[in-house]
Amino acid sequence: MIRELAKGLGATFKVLFRKRETISYPEHKKPRSARFRGRHELRLYSDGTEMCIGCELCQVACPANAITVYPAENDPKNPHSPGERYAYRYEVNMLRCIFCGLCEEACPTDCLHLTQEFELANFSRDSLIYGKDRLLAKGPSEFTIPKNVYPEFEGRKAEK
Numbered sequence: 001m002i003r004e005l006a007k008g009l010g011a012t013f014k015v016l017f018r019k020r021e022t023i024s025y026p027e028h029k030k031p032r033s034a035r036f037r038g039r040h041e042l043r044l045y046s047d048g049t050e051m052c053i054g055c056e057l058c059q060v061a062c063p064a065n066a067i068t069v070y071p072a073e074n075d076p077k078n079p080h081s082p083g084e085r086y087a088y089r090y091e092v093n094m095l096r097c098i099f100c101g102l103c104e105e106a107c108p109t110d111c112l113h114l115t116q117e118f119e120l121a122n123f124s125r126d127s128l129i130y131g132k133d134r135l136l137a138k139g140p141s142e143f144t145i146p147k148n149v150y151p152e153f154e155g156r157k158a159e160k
């Protein structure tokens with residue numbers, strides 16, 4: 001009896017002073033790996049112009065039919081993006097998405113990328129269909145408009 005008790009306490013003391021593996025989520029979050037694929041984001045160029053040119057390649061590449069792009073012609077006086085078109089509506093259905101990253105691979109402008117954000121749970125279907133209001137980046141990125149592709153945009157400041 002005492003032997004068993006000592007054996008049990010021995011096991012307890014063995015792990016008592018070990019570094020804890022548990023963390024206090026959600027106050028503390030474990031860093032994701034660099035390759036982690038979470039919520040989508042549509043980047044902006046450094047001047048605030050949208051990088052998305054509404055080409056729909058991400059929509060075509062998606063194996064889960066999770067992306068819908070509605071392109072429109074840019075107004076030359078106040079374009080949303082460099083080039084002829086932009087995405088006037090852009091939706092990702094997070095209920096369908098399998099976070100494979102193929103849309104990111106297909107994007108010719110590096111506009112679309114999958115962030116580290118993983119807390120996407122919600123209660124209704126509508127709240128899991130993300131539009132441009134939630135997908136557009138909060139601020140400009142370090143990407144500059146490629147001069148050789150869009151020479152007319154050189155030095156232009158985006159009008160918002």
Ligand code: SF4
Nearest residue numbers: 062097098100101103
């Ligand atoms: S990550 Fe994959 S499944 Fe999700 S939208 Fe992109 S291509 Fe579609």
Ligand code: SF4
Nearest residue numbers: 052053055056058107
């Ligand atoms: S996110 Fe990229 S691939 Fe998708 S429509 Fe915009 S530019 Fe094209």
